[in-house]
Amino acid sequence: MAPPSDESRPRRSVVEVRIARYFGLLGVGAEAAAALAAGSFLHRTPAGRFRFTSRHSYVDIIVDGVVFEADRIWAGEHWVGELDVFRETPQPFARTWVDYLCTTVTIRISREVLRSWAVRDLTVQRMLFQVLTDRQGVMNIVYGLDHRSTLARVAQLLDYLAHTPAFLDEVGLSFRGGATLHGPTQKHLADALGLSLTSVEKSMNLLRKHEILASAGGGRAHRAYSIKQPQLLEAVAQGHALAAA
Structure with missing residues (x-):
């Protein structure tokens, strides 16, 4: 049977094409990437x-x-939701609460489409394995317990949260304008790192003093952080010392 002509193929939207390219850059084969994109939308x-x-x-x-x-x-x-797509009947009692700390744009993908392709396409299986591996990498690098200073750990977390993955820029799915991080309060930062709120406040003030972060209004509930010197922030995360305030 001859393949369908271009005229008979359904036209894909610009967003669907971009999502397919995104999955392709994650190593998914062309046919599977197109199918995953068809089962997805921006939300x-x-x-x-x-x-x-x-x-x-x-x-x-x-x-x-x-x-x-x-x-x-x-x-x-980061992928939010149940990733054990190989279980045909999901566990009924597995649940978790997720706080979206600001208006968040996601690729929302059908779990059934993801499952149906994962069970028969090795490239989709590899993508899911890499997602879990990357998540563990963030746990080790950003949240791992080590001998770094409080300042370095706070800087590492801010650097991670403000980073836009290159894949998103490449396929036209980056929506962030400038190096501004929105959403988490200083309490969120403290809770995530297992630090006291006072320690996080001191580190944030030091970063502002050295103009790594833009100055913000008073109080503990800052929800926007403008990163003025991203390279220096990364250096601090790796252990570069700053003079005390």
Whole structure:
């Protein structure tokens, strides 16, 4: 049978093409990437608390924004939802609360589409394995317990949260204008790192003093952080010392 002509193929939207390219850059084969994109759409979730269960019919892939999940703050390319797609009947009692800390843009993908391709396409299986590997990498690098100073750990978390993955820029799915991080309060930062609020405040003030972060209004509930010197912030995260305030 001859393949369908270009005229008979359904036209894909610009967003669908971009999402397919995104999955392609994650190593998914062309046919599977197109199918995953067809089962996806861009979704905006307002700030708020939502309960995810293993029975949810979709998974959210963060494109822009941050969420507080499992006592950690997660940013670009984090997957929210049940990733055990090989279980045909999900566990009925598995559930978690997720705080979307600002209006968050996600690729919302059908869990059934993801499952149907994962069980038969090795490239989709590899993508899911890499997602879990990357999540563990963030746990080790950003949240791992080590001998770094409080300042370095705070800088590392801010650097991670403000980073826009290169894949998103390449396929035209980056929505962030400038190096401004929105969403988490200083209490969120403290809780995620297991630090006292006072320690986080001191570190933030030191970063502002050295003009790594733009000055903000008073109080503890800052929800916007403008990063003026991202390279210096990264250096501090790696142990570069700053003079005390």
